């Protein structure tokens with residue numbers, strides 16, 4: 001049985017709305033619905049990897065892609081500095097089990 005589709009997969013498939021900042025073949029970037037900073041974006045791979053614990057060597061490309069995208073996206077938002085966060089596992093504060101990088105800037 002396939003696992004339930006994550007809220008982020010539903011956003012990727014346009015089943016629920018979100019404000020898209022960027023999309024390419026590997027990932028999307030959206031506004032966080034509950035921003036903790038003036039700029040609070042989520043970088044989300046299209047591949048539904050649940051947590052950092054679930055990464056395999058096959059995921060190096062998409063993870064590297066998202067890391068390279070972070071400073072470009074930050075600059076496109078007028079930021080000259082930013083914070084990133086990846087919550088991992090329930091005890092790590094993760095609520096949505098589809099890997100995402102928080103990008104926060106003031």
Ligand code: AMP
Nearest residue numbers: 007018031032033034087093094095096
């Ligand atoms: P985490 O605790 O790292 O799993 O963070 C999940 C993040 O997803 C939180 O910051 C939520 O505000 C955000 N979030 C949940 N649902 C949505 C949504 N429909 N659109 C945008 N962001 C969302």
